Amino acid sequence: MSTSIENILPKLKKVLKEDQVSINLTVRELHSKDESYHEICLPDIVVFPKNTNEVSEIMKLANHYQIPVVPFGRGSSLEGHIIPYDNGITIDFSLMDKILEVRENDLLVKVQPGVTRSQLNKELKKYGLFFSVDPGADATLGGMAATNASGTTTVKYGVMRDQVRDLEVVLADGTVIHTGSLAAKSASGFHLNGLFVGSEGTLGCFTELTLRVYGIPEFTTAARAVFPSVQSAVEAVTSILQTGIPIARVELVDEESIRQVNRFSETNYVESPTLFLEFDGNEAGLKQDVEFTKEIMEDHGCVDIQFETDNTARTKLWDARHNLAYAYIHGNVGKKMMVTDVCVPISELADAVVYARNELSSIGLIGGLTGHVGDGNFHAILMIDMTDAAEVAKAESFNEKIVHYALERNGTCTGEHGVGIGKQKYQALEHGAALQVMEKIKIALDPNNILNPKKIVNIES
Amino acid sequence: MSTSIENILPKLKKVLKEDQVSINLTVRELHSKDESYHEICLPDIVVFPKNTNEVSEIMKLANHYQIPVVPFGRGSSLEGHIIPYDNGITIDFSLMDKILEVRENDLLVKVQPGVTRSQLNKELKKYGLFFSVDPGADATLGGMAATNASGTTTVKYGVMRDQVRDLEVVLADGTVIHTGSLAAKSASGFHLNGLFVGSEGTLGCFTELTLRVYGIPEFTTAARAVFPSVQSAVEAVTSILQTGIPIARVELVDEESIRQVNRFSETNYVESPTLFLEFDGNEAGLKQDVEFTKEIMEDHGCVDIQFETDNTARTKLWDARHNLAYAYIHGNVGKKMMVTDVCVPISELADAVVYARNELSSIGLIGGLTGHVGDGNFHAILMIDMTDAAEVAKAESFNEKIVHYALERNGTCTGEHGVGIGKQKYQALEHGAALQVMEKIKIALDPNNILNPKKIVNIES
Structure with missing residues (x-):
């Protein structure tokens, strides 16, 4: 335990109750990792504040002793956001849950x-x-x-x-x-x-x-539409968006991922590229939207489309989609999940998905594609054996290729998972001189660089 | 002309063509004011860049000589945003119009x-x-x-x-x-x-x-709904929003403002509080939305509702609303317009509008209320004789009361017109310690304080 940690510990125990400050190894281990493949690292201390005032007191102490602080929710991040690579204090917000x-x-x-x-x-x-x-x-x-x-x-x-x-x-x-x-x-x-x-x-x-x-919308309808290729599925979505039909959800799941879903969720969906859709609104408007959508899908070669208005059937359909990540994890025990997360302009999406599919097939790892295709955001889910250096290298090189592909088309390296530690290395390439603006803001607001250091911007201390 | 202005002028003429740099008094006067009542002030130089590179060269020079710079669009701001109170250079972007x-x-x-x-x-x-x-x-x-x-x-x-x-x-x-x-x-x-x-x-x-x-939406319907009071009109809008009916526009115009509209636009609308509405979407959905809206309006005491689906009639209706500010200006030659611009939580809107109406009546100035009531944002338009100190004081005190009323209810001093110079004095009250965060960002990104000084944050040089 470093001197500064030894110094701050009794001070923390003054502003918080005994059971709100922990240096227990198990507790620290629980705060050393997220749901990603990124290397773990232990915090020195985990604190559990109950109100704003306690958080403020913790920050005053940490700033005084210049000890790194990482705020922690449930640890479900996917790019190592909450892993405390400089150790220090993790603030767990689980007691502030009102x-x-x-x-x-x-x-x-x-x-x-x-x-x-x-x-x-x-x-x-x-x-x-x-x-x-x-x-x-x-x-x-x-x-x-x-x-x-x-x-x-x-x-x-x-x-x-x-x-x-x-x-x-x-x-x-x-x-x-x-x-x-x-x-x-x-x-x-x-x-x-x-x-x-x-x-x-x-x-x-x-x-x-x-x-x-x-x-909560008056009416909701879900649909599942099967296409001969990911390209035709993506093109159908682009056409629907252009007409201005307000889709509430539209998800693409590729052949391999449908296979994983079928195995895990005990469904027997056709193992072809599939769109999962949802529409909401008033009854009459919804009906007209759904009919128009069906026409557009068929124009783009949709081979089968099923609608579910019944609540149970709708929930079952979406559960299958939601369980996709768990299907991969469950089906590949001992492996870690890497998920790519680029987002490209919609007009580039069909080509980007085809590119990713081909690259994925060529490296021979277990993995599939899924995407929030209405936003141009798609994921490749890869299951990797972290003890196999060659496999890790292949997966990382694949991730890098996908990121470069997206950035060359004026997209972003992360549509929704965030930067954390995993995408920090792409910030300069994506943002150029704007990264210095971000660094200036960080230095102006956190001059001692104690707040989640090494994430998003990497300030030299 | 100050020394620094004398120094920069020949440098500007090197990076720009002769006709892109002006110190002509008429040109400077055109860039000394916006559409508000705020005091005018002349820039020393007006420049007309044609591309990004020229703007960059102008900024490098201005930063070197520490000369204030104000970017200028068309001068239609309402809080003195583009008035160069520290003189210096105004960058007019009218040649960058592609x-x-x-x-x-x-x-x-x-x-x-x-x-x-x-x-x-x-x-x-x-x-x-x-x-x-x-x-x-x-x-x-x-x-x-x-x-x-x-x-x-x-x-x-x-x-x-x-x-x-x-x-x-x-x-x-x-x-x-x-x-x-x-x-x-x-x-x-x-x-x-x-x-x-x-x-x-x-x-x-x-x-x-x-x-x-x-x-462009498939179908659009406009409506005009007359209410016995501003309160009942606002309450009707709140109820519609809660049902989730997607209104495309909803504007409140009070009795006095309808009078101004009638006079200017040669309409003969009933001189009572009125909602102007617009709905868009597919034909069937729109029909159902409109019917449901009508029911809700009637529940709230709506005395008359007229729908316009025809394009010309719809345009005429909205033109009347759009011309409201010009109706006040046209009908009160020689006076200047002051427009308040607070935004409050929707639940506070009905009371806020009644409060403003009462205050407005009590000070006896010409003015009316109008509002984007779907957002909780409303304006009082006042016509003031700027040579009459008592009238100006009354208007300013009214504006201040409205701002305090909104801030006490966790609203904002400006919903859409912005801070400029007119709302700078309320920034500390509205943002508290967050204003220092804004100041730190400003200092980090513009250490010489040359970019539109005195606006939003007031940094001491």
């Missing part, structure tokens, strides 16, 4: 950062409301805001950043600020909401979030 | 900052597309991005910030950066798009914008 207020008339909800997505939706259901962002994992809302999470519903409802109306943030020196207001729009001051969302704990710790929620 | 690329398949368009909203929409119509943000004035897109403009369509399509996919920005030292990419979503790096949109020329000059566009 839904503070449902402002039904304002379509807003105020929550603490440790509230999970499913916990919030369970509560909102009582009001006929729902929270739209669905990244698959049952992440905390604080973590989702920190990484600007998105997912299957983004094509209609937007990303996490679009839902954040206000954040209470504890800065590096312990100062507490609010980044927004309860107004639906504002032209007052710099857009701090947008800056802090997606900052991955490098600019501050979120202690309260005010989020937009929506009325 | 639509560079329409990426039909990506629903994106790339433009130079001097392109106006109507110019863009004229071009997009050829593709069956439109640009959604409509602030009333035919502003430039660079100016609209700088102020995070919004307007009548925001309730459905969002504010300017929601449309910006990428900006090319020239920073204070002449460095050129891109703030985004062409991908529909990204979790890569800090959200510079969001930070630069709404920065009102204080962080950089925009030289290229990539913007989202939309397919």
Whole structure:
């Protein structure tokens, strides 16, 4: 244990209760990894604050002793965001898990950062409301805001950043600020909401979030459409988007991934490239949208399309899609999952998916493609044996190729998983001189570089 | 002419052509004011760059000589944004007015900052597309991005910030950066798009914008609904929003403002609080939405509702609403217009509008209320005789009361007009300690404080 850690420990125990400060190895191990393949690293201390004031006191101490701090939600990140590579203090927000207020008339909800997505939706259901962002994992809302999470519903409802109306943030020196207001729009001051969302704990710790929620739609229809190729499936989606039909979800799952789904979810879907779709709205409008969509799909060579309006059938269909990552994990025990995450302009998507499919086949690793094709964002899921250096190298080279392909077409290295440690090396290539702007902001707001160092920007200390 | 201005002038004439640099008094006067009541002030020099490289050279010189720079679109701002209170150089972007690329398949368009909203929409119509943000004035897109403009369509399509996919920005030292990419979503790096949109020329000059566009909806219906009180009108809108019916526009115009509209637009609308509405979508869905809306309106005491599906009638209806500001100006020659611009949580809107109406009546100035009620944003338009000190004081005190009312309810001092000089004094009250975060960002990116000084943040030099 370093001197500074020895010094801060009794101080932390003064501002927090005994059971809110842990140096237990098991606890530290639980905070040393996320759901990715990235190398683990232990924090020195894990703290469990119960309120904003405690977080502020922790930050004041950490800033004084210049000890790194990593905010931690549930550890479901996929690029090593919460792995404390410089050790130090991990702030676990699991005790700050209260839904503070449902402002039904304002379509807003105020929550603490440790509230999970499913916990919030369970509560909102009582009001006929729902929270739209669905990244698959049952992440905390604080973590989702920190990484600007998105997912299957983004094509209609937007990303996490679009839902954040206000954040209470504890800065590096312990100062507490609010980044927004309860107004639906504002032209007052710099857009701090947008800056802090997606900052991955490098600019501050979120202690309260005010989020937009929506009325549960009157009617919902799900569909599954089978295509002869990923290209024809993607082209069908592009055409639908151009007509302005408001699709609520549209996911592409390739042949190999359908095989994994069938095995894990005990379904017997045709093992061909498939679109999973969802539409919502009023009954009459929905009917017309669905008919028009069907026509467009058939024009693009769709060989089979099945609709599910019944709630149970719809849930079963989406569960199969949602369980895809677990299907890969379950079916490949002992291997680690690497997921690529580029996003390209929609017009480049069909070619990009074909490119990825060919590259994936050529390296001979187990893996499939899936994508939020309405946004141009797709993933290759690879299962790798981390003890096999050649396999790891192949997977990393594949990931790099996909990233370069996307950046050459003015896309992004990460559509929704975030930078963490895994995409840090691509920041200069993607952002060019804009990366220096980000570095200047980081240095201005966290001069001692204690907040989640080495993530997004890599400041030399 | 100061020494530094004398020094920079020949240097500017080296990087620009003779006719791109002006010290002519008439030209300077045209760049000394916007459409507001704020005091005018002359720039020393006005420059007219033709490309990014020229803007970069101008900024390098200005930074070297530490001369203030104000970027200028069309001067349609309402809070003195482009008035150069420290004199210096005004960069007029009127020669950078090219639509560079329409990426039909990506629903994106790339433009130079001097392109106006109507110019863009004229071009997009050829593709069956439109640009959604409509602030009333035919502003430039660079100016609209700088102020995070919004307007009548925001309730459905969002504010300017929601449309910006990428900006090319020239920073204070002449460095050129891109703030985004062409991908529909990204979790890569800090959200510079969001930070630069709404920065009102204080962080950089925009030289290229990539913007989202939309397919022109299949069907559109407009409506005009008359209510016995502003309160019942606002409550009706709140109920409609809660059901999730996607209204494309919803504007409130009060009794006095309807009188001004009737006089200016030669209409004979009932002089009672009125909602102007618009719905778009597919034919069947729209019909169902309209019927449901009508029911809700009647539940809230709507006394008359008229629908217009015909294109000409619809345009006439919206022209009347759009001409409201001009109706006030036209009907009150010699007076200047002051427009308040607070935005409150929707649940507070009905009371806020009643409060503003009562205050307005009590001070006895000519004025009316209008509002983007779907967003909780409303304006009081006051016509003031700037030579009458008592009248000016009354108007300013009214504005201040409205701002305090909104801030006490967790709203914002400006929903869409921006900070400029007029709302600078409320920034500390609204943002608290977050204002210091904004100041740190400003100092980090513009250490010599040359970019539109005194606006948004007031850095002591």
